[in-house]
Amino acid sequence: MSEDRAPGFATLAVHAGAKPDPTTGARATPIYQTTSYVFNDVDHAASLFGLQAFGNIYTRIMSPTSAVLEERIAALEGGTAALAVASGHAAQLVVLHALMQPGDEFIAARQLYGGSINQFNHSFKSFGWNVQWADINDISTFEKAVSPKTKAIFIESIANPGGVVTDIEAIAAVAKRAGVPLIVDNTLATPYLCRPLDFGADIVVHSLTKFIGGHGNSIGGIIVDGGKFNWTATNRYPFLSEPRPEYNGMILGETFGNFAFAIACRVMGLRDLGPAISPFNSFLILTGAETLPLRMQKHSDNAKAVAEYLSKHPKVTWVSYAGLPGDRCYKLAQKYCPKGAGAVLTFGVEGGEAAGVTLVSTVKLFSHLANIGDTRSLIIHPWSTTHSQLTPEQRKAAGAGDDVIRLSVGIEDAADIIADLDQALAAT
Amino acid sequence: MASRVMSTLDYPDTLLRKVLGSTKSIAIVGASANRARPVFIVTKYLISKGFRVFPVNPGHAGGEILGQPAYARLADIPEPIDMVDIFRRPDAVPGIVDEALSLDPRPKVIWMQLTIRNDEAAAKAEAAGLTVIMDRCTKIEYGRLVGENSWAGINSGVIDSRRPVQTVEYQRFRLPGVVGGGERK
Known part of the structure; x- marks a missing residue:
């Protein structure tokens, strides 16, 4: 097909991110069931570790199988990049890890999956990430919950279990006024039914376990970077705006342009917290995504x-x-x-x-x-x-x-x- | 935020592929030996892809960056260059474009890196027959088009059922037809 023609959703669902395997010609995405990847030489290794070149090092941080899944979902959501992790809960953990410092607050809709309410109310509070609850039936409750400590707003596009649809644009406007990213859990809708990034969301998360995998056989989660939030405009998000000592003083928000958030989640959250998805699960979920x-x-x-x-x-x-x-x-x-x-x-x-x-x-x-x-x-x-x-x-x-x-x-x-x-x- | 406005620039992949695939020599204006700076990483990457790279920075003139002799000005580079890759503030761009246009032969491409845009200078270069790309990173675009960015889950926007062009090394791809692209000595 012509390179400058934008493919449709069904075409992306089958093809995005997947080329024939360069070594074997395998057309389905292979399961790269290996922990590690051989370097060409020490300079190549240094480039990979120093974020000077993209490539595979270790399956806790990346895998060629998961990379296809990541690009596929990023394309379906209209995002710039994605990061697959072990579960939907892990996606929420890694996203907030990149945004929050102890003592910070985030605003979340009351109308959420019960597991998310638990995660926010208990485990995240023990990290000093303080959730402020708001009600999607009254948008002013989001506005009222904004404080100088607010770092993000979190909603579901279609709320579980109520079957309630959230007014994403209205809450995106609140987030924009507050200067914080809007995170949307799009698990119930999937990008086939709704693309939150088109309505002003900045980050999308999924439990891939549900409709994207679709067959009830694999746990997985993903973070999609919308690519529009300016992380370096202020110092509110130091993971992205401050020099990183472990990467030679590199500023991620400056170096990685409109996919810096996805990179930050990978090279800090996934690297240090460790909730990696198995390549086998990525393969099964990818197969599911083709018929989404x-x-x-x-x-x-x-x-x-x-x-x-x-x-x-x-x-x-x-x-x-x-x-x-x-x-x-x-x-x-x-x-x-x-x-x-x-x-x-x-x-x-x-x-x-x-x-x-x-x-x-x-x-x-x-x-x-x-x-x-x-x-x-x-x-x-x-x-x-x-x-x-x-x-x-x-x-x-x-x-x-x-x-x-x-x-x-x-x-x-x-x-x-x-x-x-x-x-x-x-x-x- | 200015960078949001700038992201509306739209360059078709066929154009970027043609520009990067036909370029052999690149002047890096605003070169740096500081390995934390994006320009250092991009310079190193372009060298690894087989481009002939000429760092330009008056503070380094006479020395070397990444093993390449550094020059004070574009006019000091001893051979013709195909592309001027600019890592300077937007207000420095008109002077650089003027320098580029006074070269003989002229470069074919003016490329401004992420967040760098100067419409007036771009119009002047285009009027002189040059191709201008603004607010894009040469490394990100090259890596996106050949498939290397995809290893980091980045949306390449490329759908292609043909075999990726591999170099002799692990995990390195290149554009078809680039002289020496990625084949290290």
């Missing part, structure tokens, strides 16, 4: 059919799915993810906790487990599982009250998915 557009459309179409069915069921008290006309997030969904509102939806079952437990115990096609974003349909009662470590108030604020059932609708036949829910609801 096909799967996400099917997930979204199936979820919409399920939401329509549930909204008419007499034992269902409410359905939260932004793809349903009449849903309070429908307008936002039309703006941010017009192709579909994703696979995840929540609904209330009559009879509260007891009915919820019966439902998850009676399904036969749905699997009762803690993940989302599998080809298979998944079901969970967040109150008693994913969100059980939170207080009842936190659970309700996160959209995980005692009557809430979360579905991650798979890519099976919609009629079979609905039939399974039908027989299980009949048992409640």
Whole structure:
């Protein structure tokens, strides 16, 4: 194809980052299952260690298999570079490690995956990274939470488990006024449905474990650098704006242009904290990424059919799915993810906790487990599982009250998915 | 922030590939022997790719940077150069362009590194028939086009099902047809 023609999303999903292997001609990306790479000579080694040349040293810091995954996701998100890590949680750790000093604050939406709420409330506080909670239903709460110590704002594009769509542009405007980057967890939407960087986000993170990998077989995470934030405009982000003693006094924000943030995450966060993804997982996730557009459309179409069915069921008290006309997030969904509102939806079952437990115990096609974003349909009662470590108030604020059932609708036949829910609801 | 405005400059890959693939000799204006500076890293990289590199910096004239004799001015370089690669502030660019235009033969390309842009000087050079690239790094663009940047997860924007052009060494690629590109003695 002509080099100056911009390829479409499906083409990028199959090709971005992957060339034939230069040594063997292998067309699929090989699994480079090695810890280390031989240097040409000591000068080559010095260049690699000194960040004077790109190349492979040691699989804790980089791998040619993971590099293809990184470039693929960076291309799909419209970013300048990416860094794959061991999990979505590791991605959040490495991103904030590059931005935060002890005593700093970051603002996060209350409407987050329960595991993220835990990570921010407990482990990150022990590092002196102080989370300030805000509410995506009231953008002014983000504005009010800004202080001189604020270093970042963190939201999910489609919030888990509520199925709520976040007004990314409005929060990006708050971040811009505060002079801090907006980080968006785009796990539930994936770049096929929504590209946060197009709406003013600066950094995107993913749990690759979910829809990008898509098959429920590998844990992974990724950080995508949007390339637009000016890290050297102030000294608020010393990892990027100050000379690094271990790299001969190099200033990363000056040397690496619009992908400096991704490099900083790799050569400091990943290097020192160590949450490397295995090349085998990168290979599996990369294979999944090739069919992302096909799967996400099917997930979204199936979820919409399920939401329509549930909204008419007499034992269902409410359905939260932004793809349903009449849903309070429908307008936002039309703006941010017009192709579909994703696979995840929540609904209330009559009879509260007891009915919820019966439902998850009676399904036969749905699997009762803690993940989302599998080809298979998944079901969970967040109150008693994913969100059980939170207080009842936190659970309700996160959209995980005692009557809430979360579905991650798979890519099976919609009629079979609905039939399974039908027989299980009949048992409640 | 000025750098955000500058990022709107758009150079097609075919142009950058042609410029970097047809250049053999490069004058590095604002050269430095400080290994923490981007210019040092770029100079070292361009040498490793087989380009003939001429460091220019009055403070180093008569000495050497990375084993290459350094010169005070463009006019002091003893042979024709294809590209002037500028690592100086934007307000220093017009003087450098004037110097470049007074050379005989003239260089074919004026290249300004990341964050460096001077539209007036660029227009003057273009009017004289030179190709001008602004706010881009020669090392980043070369590494992006040949696939080396991809090892760091950088979005190259390149989709190509053909075999990458490898040098005799591990982990080094080059543009097709570059004289000596990357084949170290």
